[in-house]
Amino acid sequence: MLLKQIPNLITSLNLMCGCIAVFFAIGGDLVTASVFVFLGIFFDFFDGLAARLLKAHSDVGLQLDSLADMVTSGVAPGIVLVQLFSEALTGGPMEITALFSESSWNQSFYNYIPFTGLLVTVASAYRLAKFNVDTRQTSSFIGLPTPANTLLLFSLPLILHFQYSETAETIILNPWFLSGLTILSCILLNAELPLFGLKFKTWGFKENAVRYIFLFLCLVLLFLLHFVAIPVIILLYILISLFWRSES
Known part of the structure; x- marks a missing residue:
């Protein structure tokens, strides 16, 4: 029976990595957050493989997998977009303590625009909910999988950090580019777009x-x-x- 719990243990490691990534992303350390997100996606890939090898599929495992993905590939990428928006608009990451300070209420609504990045979190939640009840997505996908969308969004701070160029900064830290990317991500996640699976x-x-x-x-x-x-x-x-x- 303990062997049957190995896939759930791997899924739990995905969830743990996602939670850690969220903390680093909130603090503005997007590179470290990326490391933990990539680890979480790695575990997300292998929990399914372990379940198939051990014949340990279960309804609990399915729900746990979606809950873990919601953090690693839903909440974390939304926060990364918030921080990129904030850097594009204010020149630095959003500081949560400053946001809720007494003086912040006198600031313009302009300072809250970065929260539009959380639309990706909402779209990811809807996509995961649909996935759990959609019998068509057993060996392929309908709409862009949340881990793929997460890799796309987390690649942006990594490009800025490790492959910096003025062109990359001009494109990535453009509020209009980030707005378009947010909308495109939300659409791709939930579009009736058949995509092959990697299983x-x-x-x-x-x-x-x-x-x-x-x-x-x-x-x-x-x-x-x-x-x-x-x-x-x-x-x-x-x-x-x-x-x-x-x-x-």
Whole structure:
């Protein structure tokens, strides 16, 4: 029976990483937050694999997985967008203690615009709720998975930190770009957009050709472009899914 709890333990590690990431994101340390989010997504991938290997699927595990994803791939990316908005508009991360100080109430509504980034959190919650009741999403996805959207959003502070350029800063820290990205994320998360899954039921190339080709391209892009590759990979994922669907 203890072996059957291993997938839930892995899911719990995802949740723990997500909680830690939230604290670092609130404090403005988006790089450290990214590390814990990536760890959480790593655990999120392997909890399903462990459940399949141990034949330990359960309704509790399904709900726990969504709750963990809500933190790691819902709350955390929303806060990252809030901090990017704040840096774009005020030149620095949002300080929660200053926000609720007595003098803050005399500030303009302009200072609260960054909270629009939390729309991604709301859209992620709705997407996860739909996923739990949608019987179509057993081996593929309808709409962009929350971990993929999270990787996209967390790539932005990593690009600014590790691959800084004036062009990158001008684009990423543009309020209009961030507004458009927020809206696009909310739409992609819940769009009726069929996307292939990365779960391998067998290891044969013929039945997994699209997955093997995609993973190979991901490795090449990451080697060449580093963190800039992540947005390119998400776009490639959508384009390959559309092409794969039209061919199937």
